[in-house]
Amino acid sequence: MWEKFLKLLKKDERVVLGLMSGTSADGLDIALVKVSGKTQDLRFSLEFFKSIPYPKDLREKIIRAYNPNVSTVKDITELNFALAREHVKMIKGLGLQFDLIGYHGQTVYHMPEAGATLQLGEADVLAVELGVPVVHSFRTKDMALGGQGAPIVSYFDWVVFGRESGTATLNIGGIANLTYLSKKRENVIAFDTGPGNCLIDVVVNKYYSQPFDIDGKIAKKGKIRDDVIELLMMKDADYIEKSPPKTTGRERYNEEFLDGIKCPPKDLVRTLTRFTALSIHLNIKKHVPKTKKLIVTGGGAFNPVLTDDIRSFGYEVEIPDKTFVEAKEAIAIAVLANEFLNGVTTNIPNVTGAEREATLGKLSLPF
Numbered sequence: 631m632w633e634k635f636l637k638l639l640k641k642d643e644r645v646v647l648g649l650m651s652g653t654s655a656d657g658l659d660i661a662l663v664k665v666s667g668k669t670q671d672l673r674f675s676l677e678f679f680k681s682i683p684y685p686k687d688l689r690e691k692i693i694r695a696y697n698p699n700v701s702t703v704k705d706i707t708e709l710n711f712a713l714a715r716e717h718v719k720m721i722k723g724l725g726l727q728f729d730l731i732g733y734h735g736q737t738v739y740h741m742p743e744a745g746a747t748l749q750l751g752e753a754d755v756l757a758v759e760l761g762v763p764v765v766h767s768f769r770t771k772d773m774a775l776g777g778q779g780a781p782i783v784s785y786f787d788w789v790v791f792g793r794e795s796g797t798a799t800l801n802i803g804g805i806a807n808l809t810y811l812s813k814k815r816e817n818v819i820a821f822d823t824g825p826g827n828c829l830i831d832v833v834v835n836k837y838y839s840q841p842f843d844i845d846g847k848i849a850k851k852g853k854i855r856d857d858v859i860e861l862l863m864m865k866d867a868d869y870i871e872k873s874p875p876k877t878t879g880r881e882r883y884n885e886e887f888l889d890g891i892k893c894p895p896k897d898l899v900r901t902l903t904r905f906t907a908l909s910i911h912l913n914i915k916k917h918v919p920k921t922k923k924l925i926v927t928g929g930g931a932f933n934p935v936l937t938d939d940i941r942s943f944g945y946e947v948e949i950p951d952k953t954f955v956e957a958k959e960a961i962a963i964a965v966l967a968n969e970f971l972n973g974v975t976t977n978i979p980n981v982t983g984a985e986r987e988a989t990l991g992k993l994s995l996p997f
């Protein structure tokens with residue numbers, strides 16, 4: 631058993647399955663990636679990608695788990711295994727071959743100030759059922775070292791895009807996070823800017839019974855309400871002003887964040903779209919003002935109202951091909967898992983605030 635694993639450690643090229651389930655809780659992103667080399671000599675090719683939506687009841691359980699006022703320890707315990715079993719079912723259905731899995735798990739609560747974060751999805755279930763080693767829990771060691779445990783994709787951004795200057799990558803998922811690129815790893819700056827699609831999603835869910843504002847169609851019909859922007863700015867000024875390292879989550883940007891706002895739904899969707907772009911812009915202006923170009927990924931890249939709003943602040947906005955836009959985070963998780971086997975450090979202390987570099991991840995073996 632160990633022999634097979636030791637052989638895998640010595641391989642230069644590995645086929646890695648990267649699994650990412652983001653804060654939107656919309657499903658599992660599955661990327662099959664061939665990876666060779668390490669750090670800035672790393673090469674990867676995406677062999678397969680699919681995003682499989684969660685069954686409705688599982689999505690509801692995840693969203694409920696986010697809310698400390700209603701979720702119980704029993705819910706969390708069950709969900710930890712239920713999620714992993716659902717993930718196994720999804721993967722088995724694809725009939726793929728791979729050497730290793732990188733498993734992000736589902737973040738249900740993130741408390742960087744308290745130095746705590748929780749990702750659910752029991753890695754041992756995947757290791758046993760799928761018969762390969764699983765690297766998981768990528769955030770905890772950075773937190774043990776006093777860091778925020780996020781963003782962790784900035785390592786991948788540095789490896790892949792690090793040679794660009796005046797450029798930042800921007801992933802607009804539930805939360806938006808940005809990496810300001812630099813050739814020198816120690817000069818990379820990355821942080822969460824605040825809401826990505828999550829506030830828009832909350833309103834669209836509530837008033838239109840849709841999971842999100844498809845292609846910005848609702849926003850296109852609404853008007854920007856300056857009084858609501860002002861109110862939102864007052865609520866969010868503390869986070870925008872705060873210097874990195876900083877990360878956030880659905881604990882802050884949820885329905886409660888919109889308390890006290892009165893506005894017709896379509897105007898609210900339009901206004902929240904504008905506010906999301908504005909919060910990204912103000913964060914850039916304050917913390918990484920040399921940014922001229924943004925490489926935008928994540929589901930928000932498919933909302934033209936949002937991307938046009940971002941462009942309106944004067945940035946060159948580049949949107950990579952559709953598969954990369956959707957797959958980037960899952961590819962990054964595959965790369966982090968591969969670097970774990972290479973024994974490479976993957977956090978960036980300048981980004982997370984950790985006291986030193988470390989190899990992120992824990993290993994779950996199938997035997």
Ligand SMILES: Nc1ncnc2c1ncn2[C@@H]1O[C@H](COP(=O)(O)OP(=O)(O)OP(=O)(O)O)[C@@H](O)[C@H]1O
Nearest residue numbers: 652653654803804805827842844845928929932933
């Ligand atoms: N065609 C589209 N039009 C508008 N918005 C879209 C479209 N496709 C996806 N989105 C938005 O993108 C969201 C999903 O994005 P993504 O999968 O990148 O988020 P995530 O990975 O769950 O979040 P995070 O990166 O914060 O963990 C959806 O909830 C939706 O708001």
Ligand SMILES: CC(=O)N[C@H]1[C@@H]2OC[C@@H](O2)[C@@H](O)[C@@H]1O[C@H](C)C(=O)O
Nearest residue numbers: 653737740780781782783784805807
């Ligand atoms: C704690 C947590 O799961 N954070 C996520 C979330 O989603 C976007 C943003 O907030 C980012 O900080 C992070 O994910 C990416 C993958 C990261 O760590 O780079």
